[in-house]
Amino acid sequence: MSEIAANLSRIREQIKIACQKCGRDPKTVRLVAVSKKKPGQVISEAYAAGQQIFGESYVQEFTQKVEALQLPLEWHFIGGLQGNKVKYLRGKTALIHSVDRYSLAREISSQWGKIDATAQILLQFNLGRETSKSGADETEALDLARKICALPHLQVRGLMTLPPYYDDPEEVRPYFRRLRQLGESLAAENLPNLQMQELSMGMSHDFSVAIEEGATLVRVGTAIFGARD
Numbered sequence: 401m402s403e404i405a406a407n408l409s410r411i412r413e414q415i416k417i418a419c420q421k422c423g424r425d426p427k428t429v430r431l432v433a434v435s436k437k438k439p440g441q442v443i444s445e446a447y448a449a450g451q452q453i454f455g456e457s458y459v460q461e462f463t464q465k466v467e468a469l470q471l472p473l474e475w476h477f478i479g480g481l482q483g484n485k486v487k488y489l490r491g492k493t494a495l496i497h498s499v500d501r502y503s504l505a506r507e508i509s510s511q512w513g514k515i516d517a518t519a520q521i522l523l524q525f526n527l528g529r530e531t532s533k534s535g536a537d538e539t540e541a542l543d544l545a546r547k548i549c550a551l552p553h554l555q556v557r558g559l560m561t562l563p564p565y566y567d568d569p570e571e572v573r574p575y576f577r578r579l580r581q582l583g584e585s586l587a588a589e590n591l592p593n594l595q596m597q598e599l600s601m602g603m604s605h606d607f608s609v610a611i612e613e614g615a616t617l618v619r620v621g622t623a624i625f626g627a628r629d
């Protein structure tokens with residue numbers, strides 16, 4: 401078994417264990433393999449080991465890999481996104497995790513409208529209010545969701561967060577919990593085009609805790625593909 405295949409099987413096992421611990425069905429948690437800064441070769445390897453969903457963070461790298469690989473993968477875009485680059489993603493992503501402002505959502509809606517399609521997106525929140533990270537402020541969540549949900553070619557599927565880093569995943573737990581609560585409060589508003597089905601949270605070192613707090617998409621890079629330069 402290749403190292404990547406072994407890592408994937410270990411992580412799938414850890415996902416199962418986390419689910420058992422909190423009484424969830426493991427099928428409700430999907431693994432997004434974060435392949436940013438890694439060559440296409442490792443994506444092929446992970447795909448051969450049964451991995452379906454891949455997450456990328458940089459537009460140019462993403463489009464190059466999509467072109468080069470030509471595999472029936474489910475591509476997620478998880479990185480910070482500039483409005484003028486949205487056109488390169490058009491029609492190529494199953495889910496964009498990183499929508500944190502109205503202008504970006506409007507551009508995505510306009511681009512997907514051109515191909516008569518509906519973009520699936522998540523709203524990203526910066527719960528730790530770190531200046532280094534993208535994400536909307538939770539105090540503007542309802543306002544932002546209302547405006548974004550009024551756009552024609554979008555479907556909001558849930559929320560995403562990239563919380564502050566702590567060595568001890570227990571210290572990240574409150575952020576995961578807050579994202580879930582924020583999701584519940586937005587779901588109660590019954591906005592059009594909003595289906596609060598996904599919570600994208602948890603990375604290599606804290607995905608088990610994220611699952612206990614309700615994550616449906618865990619974004620794991622290093623634990624699958626090794627450290628990035």
Ligand SMILES: *Cc1c(COP(=O)(O)O)cnc(C)c1O
Pocket residue numbers: 434436457478479562603604605619620621622623
């Ligand atoms: C890089 C990245 C990840 C993966 O982080 P690891 O610690 O390598 O698992 C997850 N989410 C986002 C948004 C990222 O940019």
